[in-house]
Amino acid sequence: MKEKSQSNPLREGLSNKAVPQPCAVVIFGATGDLTHRKLVPALYNIAADGELPPAVAVVGFARRPKTDDEFRQEMEEATRKFSRQAVRDEIWKGFAETLYYHQSEFGDEAGYKKLAERLDKLDETSGTRGNRLFYFAASPEQFETIIENLQKAGLNKTREGSWARVILEKPFGTDLESARHLNKVVQSAFSENQTYRIDHFLGKETAQNILVLRFANAIFEPLWNADHIDHVQITAAETLGVENRAGYYEGAGALRDMVQNHLLQLLCLVAMEPPTDLGADGIRDEKVKVVRSLRPFQIDEVGSDVVRGQYAEGAIAGEQVVAYRAEKNVDPKSQTETFVALRVRIDNWRWADVPFYIRVGKRLPKSGTEISVHFKKAPQVLFNRESQALDQNVLVIRIQPDEGISLRMQAKVPGTSFRIESVKMDFHYGTSFGKASPEAYERLLLDAMSGDPTLFARRDEVEQAWKFIDTIEEAWTAKENAPKLATYPAGSWGPEEADELLARDGRAWRRL
Amino acid sequence: MPAAPETFAPGMPVEIGRIDREFKKLWAQAGSEMTRASLINLAVYSEERDSLGKNTALVSEITENHACRAIVIAADPHAEESGVEAWISAHCHVSRAGSKQICSEQLSFLLKGKSVGFLPNIVFAQLDSDLPLNLWWQEEFSPPMDPQLWAWVDRVLYDSQQWSDFGAQMSLVETAQKEARQRVVLCDLNWVRLVHVRIALAQFFDHPITHHHLDELNEVEILHAPGYRSTALLLVGWLAAQLDWENAGTRDDSLGFKKRTSEGERAIKVSLGESAGEPIGNVTVRTETAEFKVNHKSDEDLLEVWFGRKGGRHMQQVLPAGKSDPVSLVEEELRRGGPHRVYLRAVEKVRAFL
Numbered sequence: 001m002k003e004k005s006q007s008n009p010l011r012e013g014l015s016n017k018a019v020p021q022p023c024a025v026v027i028f029g030a031t032g033d034l035t036h037r038k039l040v041p042a043l044y045n046i047a048a049d050g051e052l053p054p055a056v057a058v059v060g061f062a063r064r065p066k067t068d069d070e071f072r073q074e075m076e077e078a079t080r081k082f083s084r085q086a087v088r089d090e091i092w093k094g095f096a097e098t099l100y101y102h103q104s105e106f107g108d109e110a111g112y113k114k115l116a117e118r119l120d121k122l123d124e125t126s127g128t129r130g131n132r133l134f135y136f137a138a139s140p141e142q143f144e145t146i147i148e149n150l151q152k153a154g155l156n157k158t159r160e161g162s163w164a165r166v167i168l169e170k171p172f173g174t175d176l177e178s179a180r181h182l183n184k185v186v187q188s189a190f191s192e193n194q195t196y197r198i199d200h201f202l203g204k205e206t207a208q209n210i211l212v213l214r215f216a217n218a219i220f221e222p223l224w225n226a227d228h229i230d231h232v233q234i235t236a237a238e239t240l241g242v243e244n245r246a247g248y249y250e251g252a253g254a255l256r257d258m259v260q261n262h263l264l265q266l267l268c269l270v271a272m273e274p275p276t277d278l279g280a281d282g283i284r285d286e287k288v289k290v291v292r293s294l295r296p297f298q299i300d301e302v303g304s305d306v307v308r309g310q311y312a313e314g315a316i317a318g319e320q321v322v323a324y325r326a327e328k329n330v331d332p333k334s335q336t337e338t339f340v341a342l343r344v345r346i347d348n349w350r351w352a353d354v355p356f357y358i359r360v361g362k363r364l365p366k367s368g369t370e371i372s373v374h375f376k377k378a379p380q381v382l383f384n385r386e387s388q389a390l391d392q393n394v395l396v397i398r399i400q401p402d403e404g405i406s407l408r409m410q411a412k413v414p415g416t417s418f419r420i421e422s423v424k425m426d427f428h429y430g431t432s433f434g435k436a437s438p439e440a441y442e443r444l445l446l447d448a449m450s451g452d453p454t455l456f457a458r459r460d461e462v463e464q465a466w467k468f469i470d471t472i473e474e475a476w477t478a479k480e481n482a483p484k485l486a487t488y489p490a491g492s493w494g495p496e497e498a499d500e501l502l503a504r505d506g507r508a509w510r511r512l
Numbered sequence: 513m514p515a516a517p518e519t520f521a522p523g524m525p526v527e528i529g530r531i532d533r534e535f536k537k538l539w540a541q542a543g544s545e546m547t548r549a550s551l552i553n554l555a556v557y558s559e560e561r562d563s564l565g566k567n568t569a570l571v572s573e574i575t576e577n578h579a580c581r582a583i584v585i586a587a588d589p590h591a592e593e594s595g596v597e598a599w600i601s602a603h604c605h606v607s608r609a610g611s612k613q614i615c616s617e618q619l620s621f622l623l624k625g626k627s628v629g630f631l632p633n634i635v636f637a638q639l640d641s642d643l644p645l646n647l648w649w650q651e652e653f654s655p656p657m658d659p660q661l662w663a664w665v666d667r668v669l670y671d672s673q674q675w676s677d678f679g680a681q682m683s684l685v686e687t688a689q690k691e692a693r694q695r696v697v698l699c700d701l702n703w704v705r706l707v708h709v710r711i712a713l714a715q716f717f718d719h720p721i722t723h724h725h726l727d728e729l730n731e732v733e734i735l736h737a738p739g740y741r742s743t744a745l746l747l748v749g750w751l752a753a754q755l756d757w758e759n760a761g762t763r764d765d766s767l768g769f770k771k772r773t774s775e776g777e778r779a780i781k782v783s784l785g786e787s788a789g790e791p792i793g794n795v796t797v798r799t800e801t802a803e804f805k806v807n808h809k810s811d812e813d814l815l816e817v818w819f820g821r822k823g824g825r826h827m828q829q830v831l832p833a834g835k836s837d838p839v840s841l842v843e844e845e846l847r848r849g850g851p852h853r854v855y856l857r858a859v860e861k862v863r864a865f866l
Contacts, residue, residue, distance in 0.1 A: 008723065009754040010714035013854035014707070019718045050711060050831040053718065054817065090814055094830045127827055129719060161721065430607050431549045431614050432579055 020046075020449035021163075022055035023131035024119050028146050029138035030060025030071070030101065034169065036078035039137060040099075042441035044079045047095045048088065049438075051446060055127030059100045061115065071101035084439055098126070106142045112153035119155070130162030133448055136169055139248075143168065144185050156189040167196045167448050170261050171252060172457070175473065176466035183459050192459055196448045201262040201369075202455040203440030205429065206403040210269040210371070211283070213397065213405065220395075221274070223375065225350045230392060232356045233372045233510055234266055237364040239316050241490070242338070246329035253336045255308070258360040260469045264291065265457070266399070267356055270371055271346055280454040284461065291464040295345040302475035303483035307497040309339035311363040314490030321363065321490045335476075335485055338362040341498035342472075343505075357502060359509065363490035369399040372510045383410075383420055391422045394510065403437075404428040520568035522584065522620035523601025531638065534600055535617060546604060546613045549579035552846070553639045556584045557631070558650040564620050567650075568601070573839045575603040575616035578846045581640040582618040587628045594625035596634070632661040639664075646699075648842060653681055657688035662696060669845060671701040671838075673742055673791075678866035682859060701841040702743050703855045707848070708834040709792050710750060712806045712817045715831075726755055727773065728799035732782045735794040743791050744784050745865050749858030751797075759864060767865060791836050798822075808833050 011019060025043070027035050046052045060071050076096065080087045102118060104111025122128050132155060136143055147166075150156055158164045166186065173179025186195055201207055214220055223229070236258055242249045249257065268287035275282035297305060312323045325332050339361035346356065375393040383390065394408040406426040413419040429437070447455055476482055486495035493499075493509065502508055526534045539548060554574070556567050564586045571582040582603075604615040619638050623630060639645060644666040652675060662668075668685070675681040689696050717726055732751065736744040751757065752769055757780055760768035767782040787793055789810035796805045803826075805818040815833040820826025834844060859866075 008714060008717045009726065010710070010717055010751075012754060013850060013852070014711055014714055019715070022719055048832070050708070054715065054819070054827055054829040091830060094828075129721065428607075431547055431612070432551050433577075 018447075018450035018452045020051065020053050020446050021131055021451070022053045022127055022129045023133050023163075023449055024057045024059060024122050024126075024128040025133045025135060025445075025449075026059045026061055026102075026115070026119070027135045027137055028061045028106065028142070029136070030062040031064050031066075031074075032062075032137055034137040035060065036075075037082045038439070038441045039135065039445070040075045041079045041083040042439055042445055044083055044087065044092070044095055045085060045438065045442050046446060048085060048091050052095075053449070055129065056449075057098050057100060057119075057122045057126045057128050059102050059115070059118065059122075061102045061104060063103070063105055065103050066101050068099070068101050072096045072099050075099055084436060106138060107145045107149070109149055109152055112149040112155065116153045116155050130159045132158070132162075132164040134164070134166045136167060140169075140171055140173075140182075143182060147185050147189050151189040156194075163194070163451070164190065165194050165196055165448055165451070166190050167198055167444075167456075169198055171256060172197050172261075172462050173466060174251070174256060176463060176470050179463055179466045183463065187459075193453070195459070196444075196453055197457040197459075197462060198444055199261050199265050199455075199457050200440040200444065201265055201399070202457075203442075203444040204399060204403075205437040206397060206399045207266065207269060208455070209405075210266075210397060214270075215274055224373075226352045226354045228375055229354055230374045230376045231354055231505075231507060232267075232270060232374065234263055234270075234356065234358045234370075235372075235510070235512060236263060236360040236369040237493075237512060238362055238367045239364060240367070241311070241321060241363050242324060242327050242330065244328075246327055250330060250334060250336050253308075254338055254340045254360050254362070255469060255472060259340055259342070259358060260465050261457070263358050263360060264465050264468075266369075266371055267344070267358065268461075270373070270397075271351055271356070273350070278454070280452060281458075283454055284458045288458065288461045288464060289348075290346060291461055291468065293346045293348045293351075294464075294468050295347045296468060297471045297475070299471065299475045299478065300481075302472050303481075305343045305501070306472050306475075306483070307339075307341040307486060307495060307501055308337035308476065308483065309341075309361070309486040309488045309495040309498065310334070310336065311338050311361075311490045312487045314363065314492065316363060316365070316491050323490070324363075337476075337485060339364075339486075339488060339494045339498070341494060341501055343501055355505065357507075357509070359494065359498060361488075361494050364493060365491050366512050368401065368512050370512065371397045371399070373397075374507075374510075378410075383418070390420060396510075402428060402430060404430075520565055520572060521601075522564045522568050522599040523618065524599060526598050526600050528596060528598050528634075531598060531600060531619060538600065538602060542602075542615070546615050547607075548602075548617065549614050550581045550616060550640050550643060551578065552580045553643050553645045554578075554580040554582045554648065555635050555645065556582065556648045556650065557587065558585070559587045559589065560650070561588075562586075563650070564599075564622060568618065568620065570839050570842075571616075571618055572603045574842055574846075576605045577843055579614060579616050580646075581638075581643070582616060583635060583638050584618060584620045585623060585631065585634070586621070587623045587631070589623075589625070589628040591624035594627045596624070596627045596630065597622040632658055632664075635661065636664065646846070652676065653684040653688075655684060657684055657691075659688070659691050662688045662692040665692070665696050667697045667699050669699045669701060669842060671841070672746075673702040673705070673740060675742070678742060679863065682863070682866075697851055698855065699845050699852060700746075700855060701838070701845065703746055703852070703858070704841045704845045704848075705743055705791055705834075705836050706747050706750070707844060708815060708832060709747065709795060709806055709808070712815050712831050713751075713795065713797065713804065716804045716817075716819050725799050725802055725804075727771070728801075729755065729797050730778065730780055730800065731796075731798040732780065733785070733794075733796045733798075734783070734792065735785045735787045735789075737789055737791050737793065738786055740791040741784060741786075742866055745862045746855075746858055747792065747795065748782050748784075748865075749860070749862035750854065752861035753854065753857035757861070759861065762865070790833075 268290045271290045272286040275286045341359040344356040373395040396406045398404045404427045411423045488495040567584045599620040601618045602615045604613040607614045646667045647665045648669040734744045757769035760770045769780040771778045790808040807816045813833045815831045
């Protein structure tokens with residue numbers, strides 16, 4: 001399992017990142033949505049950009065009977081539909097030859113033995129050199145079965161000089177106990193440095209840019225603390241309802257689906273201390289310190305610091321939409337939250353008494369994910385007298401859509417009087433950089449092939465995040481005094497209680 | 513070969529002293545659907561007749577991916593009368609982020625006679641402040657190199673493929689670079705032309721198990737288009753610099769290099785051949801037992817790469833080839849950036865042959 005890291009002198013000056021290595025990528029759940037919409041189009045785009053190593057084989061593993069050619073045909077259709085760049089026949093032809101289909105039940109031991117034989121053969125014919133990247137795009141209930149069978153087939157073991165890695169899609173568990181159990185299962189077969197827990201938010205250009213903004217600009221870091229920052233808001237809003245994910249969403253809800261992973265990851269990037277280096281563990285060590293510093297809720301505090309809501313009937317973009325409980329495959333008495341707002345405290349010196357407000361919701365008026373850092377007001381002297389109280393400076397990092405950064409500041413309105421108004425300095429990625437960014441999955445797949453786990457969640461991060469979230473779930477499911485599930489009309493900015501959460505602190509949610 | 517560039521008019525004539533005011537007017541008329549964007553200053557200098565129109569067309573393409581303030585200068589140092597004429601224009605493109613048009617400003621100047629000497633003043637006066645200055649010099653360099661201008665330039669772009677005397681030109685550039693108070697990055701578009709071939713060759717040796725081949729290379733064959741010998745030599749210089757080869761002089765129709773190893777010296781034979789087609793049409797590197805090939809078919813933007821044991825199994829792949837027209841080369845350079853230290857080392861290895 002030892003991985004050599006000697007460098008190739010011909011790469012100097014051509015690339016400043018690790019280079020992906022020859023490997024066989026095995027996708028469990030090859031007939032699923034994720035494979036069609038994201039994974040294979042991402043692999044194609046990597047190939048079209050010339051970044052896929054010459055010796056790569058992609059093996060789709062799923063239950064349905066299918067030939068290699070049928071799988072290639074299906075993947076071509078999906079890629080033509082979902083790829084960020086147009087499919088070129090010359091490139092597709094070569095790429096398609098690297099696609100294979102392996103039919104097996106997830107629980108069929110013999111199917112994995114045959115897979116092992118097939119991969120050995122691909123090492124010979126495609127030069128994949130015994131390197132294996134197992135991508136779990138199947139439903140989480142299957143993870144344990146797949147891992148057990150991989151182990152039985154000896155696919156977790158590698159020869160000298162080659163590697164095996166496993167990429168796990170979210171949700172990684174449903175609570176601390178299940179996450180710990182899953183980690184135990186995974187680590188019975190794969191060590192932590194072979195395990196890549198994917199959070200596609202971390203593959204987004206703007207999420208990575210948070211580190212650049214904070215640590216490559218000398219002007220922000222001296223102000224990035226409780227002395228100068230009043231509070232931070234993190235919002236992930238979407239206009240969509242539950243769509244066709246009710247089966248999963250009913251059991252998960254907004255807290256588990258979004259807060260435990262994506263939003264806490266963003267919070268970590270905003271709140272972490274400067275890492276000692278940009279290595280995988282340098283950054284992840286600092287992130288995990290943030291999660292550990294989150295002030296745990298007491299059961300009786302959950303009602304005052306966390307608001308949960310569910311959308312009722314309303315309108316989105318002028319169209320009438322049904323209530324969550326009236327959606328297909330949703331329990332008409334469902335208690336699943338489609339909206340959560342939290343007030344979070346980080347108990348360390350940097351963030352003492354600075355609240356982080358997090359909100360996430362479906363069927364909100366506008367889609368957008370952003371972080372806003374609200375600086376303290378200027379002292380009430382000179383221009384900032386009571387008669388003319390000034391707005392705060394706000395630094396906004398837009399994660400999606402229209403990725404960018406803006407800074408609100410005060411300026412004098414031209415004229416003889418001394419009127420001051422807020423103005424916005426605005427940077428848009430799309431305006432400044434003409435070339436479209438690669439999709440998050442492209443970056444993350446390349447990183448996994450290169451052995452760089454920086455943008456993947458580590459075991460301790462995941463478990464600490466569940467530990468923090470579990471108290472909230474516990475309070476919500478308590479038999480007595482459980483905080484109520486508020487409702488909000490679809491197309492509104494969530495329940496009134498969410499506004500009150502900030503109003504109690506003399507603050508308000510930022511208008512997106 | 514690239515198609516002949518389209519020619520654009522340089523825009524609205526303006527008095528030099530009114531450039532800022534005229535730009536303001538232009539933006540006032542533009543309305544809210546248009547946004548001005550700029551990440552760099554891009555100054556383009558040419559002495560070619562009618563270059564303003566041609567370079568305006570090139571800048572229009574470049575600004576689709578690289579928002580900038582473009583300063584396009586056409587100089588006619590041999591004109592009898594001196595004088596300066598100026599124009600302003602904007603290149604607008606629909607942004608990928610939405611329906612807004614993203615616009616880059618262009619200032620164009622025609623300098624005649626002694627007014628060519630005003631070049632540094634004109635460039636300095638029109639820069640978008642705080643943004644890096646990229647100077648695309650489309651002529652051969654001639655002494656004296658203005659130290660004041662060079663001290664302000666962050667990156668100078670030139671194409672050594674067009675130089676008549678590589679040694680003399682490189683010496684001028686290097687001297688100017690040394691004399692400039694800040695570090696100017698030398699960006700040779702002839703070097704950029706090699707990016708995709710270099711990537712294609714490099715990726716053969718990414719896996720540690722293939723590294724031993726690098727120490728065993730004994731033969732290099734490059735087929736280049738007529739007029740692109742310097743491009744091929746830079747490629748050889750790159751291999752020599754990165755693999756610690758030493759120059760062993762020329763022999764008949766080939767260049768000789770040697771590599772010192774623990775067992776003594778190993779000779780590396782480098783042959784260059786000419787054939788119509790892409791600047792670098794074919795590269796083959798060999799060891800005693802293996803062969804690595806990169807082939808760029810004429811008029812195609814894909815490279816066929818091939819490697820395998822001599823007489824044994826081989827593997828093939830297609831990779832992007834990039835394009836060799838000036839816009840694509842400048843865009844590639846602006847996108848990649850970097851200090852180009854490897855380029856300087858490569859030049860050093862083949863300076864005697866260039």
